[in-house]
Amino acid sequence: MAELIRDTVFGHLVRFVTKGRYLQFIEEKDPSLWKRYLDREQTQNMALFGHADLTTNEEKERNITAGTPPEPATPPGAASGGPTPSDDTSGSLNQEKTQEDTERRHGQMHSTLTNQKLDTEKGRDATMVTWFGDDDPENPINWSTFKKVFVTFEICLLTFSVYIGSAIYSAGTEDVTMVFGVSQVAATFGLTLFVAGYGLGPMIWAPMSEIPQIGRNPIYIGTLVVFVILQVPTALAVNFGMLLAFRFITGFIGSPVLATGGASLGDMFAPQYRAYAIGIWGISAVCGPVMGPLVGGFAAQAEGWRWTIWELMWLCGFSLVMFIFLLPETSANNILYRRTRRLRKVTGIESLRCQPELVGESMTTKDIVMIAIVRPISLNFQEPIVFLLNLYIALIYGLLYIWFESFPIVFVGLYKFNLGQEGLAFVGILVGAIIVIPPFFWYLHKFVEPQFDENGNIVPEERLRAAFFGAFCIPICLFWFGWSAQPRIHWIMPIIGSGWFSIGAFLLFNSVLNYLGDAYPEYAASVLAGNDFMRSSFGAGFPLFAAAMYNNLGVNWASSLLGFLSIAFIPIPFALHRYGKRIRLRSKRARHDL
Incomplete structure (x- = not known):
C-alpha cells in the first residue's frame, strides 16, 4: 500500500x-x-555527440572516428567507466592515428565522473540515468498485477465519470425547455456543447501529459478539481446562455482522460496485453452515455434538470477524493525524470541527467503548439489510414448520439414509459457491451497473442480482424431497432436489438485504437487526440437534427437511413487489412518495420 x-x-x-x-x-x-542507474552508452553518446541517441549520420561518424564498428550497447545499470570505442588502443596503427587526429582537431577533455572523453564542439558533460534493468519496479510496465488492475479501474472510473456528463444532462432537457423557455433543439445544445468541449480538450491536455516535467497526474487531478467546482455554477445557472457556456467549459476541462486514458494503459501494459486493458476501458466509455439517462432520469423526473448536474458533481467529487489518495503517476518518462532529480539531490552530482529530461528541456512553445494542434490535424488529413478510420469511428459516434435521441420517441411516445423508465431502456446497450467481453478476450488469447514476435510487435493490420464482425453489428442494430419499435411488438424487442450497437462499437473502437497505436507509435498521442476530436465533432453535431429526422421519416425509416449509412463504411476495415501495409510503406510517419 x-x-x-x-x-x-x-x-x-x-x-x-x-x-x-x-x-x-x-x-x-x-x-x-x-x-x-547509470547508462554507459547514453553517457558516451552525450560526450561525443551532445545527445543520448545516435542518428544514422552520427552513427557513421562515430564508426569512422573510432575506426571500428561500435561496441554492443551496455545493458542499463552497468557500471560506468572503463574502455570505450575511442579508448581502445589495441586496434591498428591507422585507428590510433585517426583517434589522435580527431582529439587534436576537437580539443577533447574528459567527463567529470566517467572519464569519458568529451568532444568540446558537440559533446556535453552529462552522466545519463536510466532504469537499472528490465525488472525495475518503478517502471510502470513492471508493476504488480494488482497495482496495474487497480490503476486501470481508476482510469475507467474517471472515464465513466466524464462520459456520463454528456448523457446525464439529456434526461433533463424537457425540464430545461420549460425553465428557460427554449425549444427542444436549443435545449439539446447543452448536450452537444459538452461533447464539443471534450473533443477539443484532448488537443491541449494530451500533448501536455507527454511532457516529462509534467506527467499525467497533474493533468488528471488539476482538471478534475476545476471540473468538480464548475458543476456548481452550471447547476445554479440563472439563464440559458450561462448554462450553455459552463456546459462547454466543463466538457473542455474534464476531457483529458478521454484521450490520455489509453496512453496511461499503454504505460502499464505491454503491446500484447494492451488490448485487454483497452477493452475494459472501452466498456467504461460505453457505460457513461448508457447509464447517463438511467442515473439522471429518475432525478430529473423528481427534482428537475439541476439534480442531474448535482449527481455529476457528486460522482466526480468521489472520484477526485479517491484519485488524490490512490492514483499514482503512470508516465515512465515523468517517473524517470523525478528519479533523476532525487539522485541529484541525494548525491550532489549536478551532471546527472536522463533522456526524458533532455527532451523536455529542448521543447519550445512552437514544438508544443505543433504537437498539440498542427500535428493531430495534419495526421488526420494527410494520412489516408488515419483519415478513413477516424471518419469511420466518428460516424459510429455520431450515429450513437443521434440514435439516442430516438429513445424518448420510441419508449415514451410509443410505449408510454415515464422519464425514469426510459432510462432503463438503455440497459440493453450495457448488456451487449458486457456480453461481448468474454468471446473477445478468448479471441485475443487464442488468435492475436500468438502473432506477436519476441520483441512484442505485431503486424498492425492484424488488429483489424475483430472489426470485420463489428462492422456488421451496427446496421443489424439499427434495422432491428427501427422495425421492431412498434406498439404491436413488445418493448423488449427494440431493447434486445440495441445491444448489437455496443457489440459493434466495442469491436470497432478496440480494433481501430490499437491499430492506430501500432501503425503510428511515434505519433500515438497526436493520432488519438485527432481521433477524439473528429468523433466528438460528429457526436456534437448529429443530435441537432435528430428530432426533425425521426419526426419526419418515422422511427423505422430514420433508423434504416442510419443503417444504410453504416453499411457504406463496412468495406473500410477489410480494405485496410488488405492494403494497409502498402499504404503504410508509402507514408513518412507510419511504421515500416512490420
Whole structure:
C-alpha cells in the first residue's frame, strides 16, 4: 500500500510536509545505489555527440572516428567507466592515428565522473540515468498485477465519470425547455456543447501529459478539481446562455482522460496485453452515455434538470477524493525524470541527467503548439489510414448520439414509459457491451497473442480482424431497432436489438485504437487526440437534427437511413487489412518495420 500511495498527490504532500522522512524511495534510503542507474552508452553518446541517441549520420561518424564498428550497447545499470570505442588502443596503427587526429582537431577533455572523453564542439558533460534493468519496479510496465488492475479501474472510473456528463444532462432537457423557455433543439445544445468541449480538450491536455516535467497526474487531478467546482455554477445557472457556456467549459476541462486514458494503459501494459486493458476501458466509455439517462432520469423526473448536474458533481467529487489518495503517476518518462532529480539531490552530482529530461528541456512553445494542434490535424488529413478510420469511428459516434435521441420517441411516445423508465431502456446497450467481453478476450488469447514476435510487435493490420464482425453489428442494430419499435411488438424487442450497437462499437473502437497505436507509435498521442476530436465533432453535431429526422421519416425509416449509412463504411476495415501495409510503406510517419 505504501508503494501505491507514495507517488500519489497525497503521497507527495506527505513527503513535502515531512521533508522526505516518510514514504521514501529506495535511492533516498541508500544514496550509494545511484551507480545502478547509470547508462554507459547514453553517457558516451552525450560526450561525443551532445545527445543520448545516435542518428544514422552520427552513427557513421562515430564508426569512422573510432575506426571500428561500435561496441554492443551496455545493458542499463552497468557500471560506468572503463574502455570505450575511442579508448581502445589495441586496434591498428591507422585507428590510433585517426583517434589522435580527431582529439587534436576537437580539443577533447574528459567527463567529470566517467572519464569519458568529451568532444568540446558537440559533446556535453552529462552522466545519463536510466532504469537499472528490465525488472525495475518503478517502471510502470513492471508493476504488480494488482497495482496495474487497480490503476486501470481508476482510469475507467474517471472515464465513466466524464462520459456520463454528456448523457446525464439529456434526461433533463424537457425540464430545461420549460425553465428557460427554449425549444427542444436549443435545449439539446447543452448536450452537444459538452461533447464539443471534450473533443477539443484532448488537443491541449494530451500533448501536455507527454511532457516529462509534467506527467499525467497533474493533468488528471488539476482538471478534475476545476471540473468538480464548475458543476456548481452550471447547476445554479440563472439563464440559458450561462448554462450553455459552463456546459462547454466543463466538457473542455474534464476531457483529458478521454484521450490520455489509453496512453496511461499503454504505460502499464505491454503491446500484447494492451488490448485487454483497452477493452475494459472501452466498456467504461460505453457505460457513461448508457447509464447517463438511467442515473439522471429518475432525478430529473423528481427534482428537475439541476439534480442531474448535482449527481455529476457528486460522482466526480468521489472520484477526485479517491484519485488524490490512490492514483499514482503512470508516465515512465515523468517517473524517470523525478528519479533523476532525487539522485541529484541525494548525491550532489549536478551532471546527472536522463533522456526524458533532455527532451523536455529542448521543447519550445512552437514544438508544443505543433504537437498539440498542427500535428493531430495534419495526421488526420494527410494520412489516408488515419483519415478513413477516424471518419469511420466518428460516424459510429455520431450515429450513437443521434440514435439516442430516438429513445424518448420510441419508449415514451410509443410505449408510454415515464422519464425514469426510459432510462432503463438503455440497459440493453450495457448488456451487449458486457456480453461481448468474454468471446473477445478468448479471441485475443487464442488468435492475436500468438502473432506477436519476441520483441512484442505485431503486424498492425492484424488488429483489424475483430472489426470485420463489428462492422456488421451496427446496421443489424439499427434495422432491428427501427422495425421492431412498434406498439404491436413488445418493448423488449427494440431493447434486445440495441445491444448489437455496443457489440459493434466495442469491436470497432478496440480494433481501430490499437491499430492506430501500432501503425503510428511515434505519433500515438497526436493520432488519438485527432481521433477524439473528429468523433466528438460528429457526436456534437448529429443530435441537432435528430428530432426533425425521426419526426419526419418515422422511427423505422430514420433508423434504416442510419443503417444504410453504416453499411457504406463496412468495406473500410477489410480494405485496410488488405492494403494497409502498402499504404503504410508509402507514408513518412507510419511504421515500416512490420
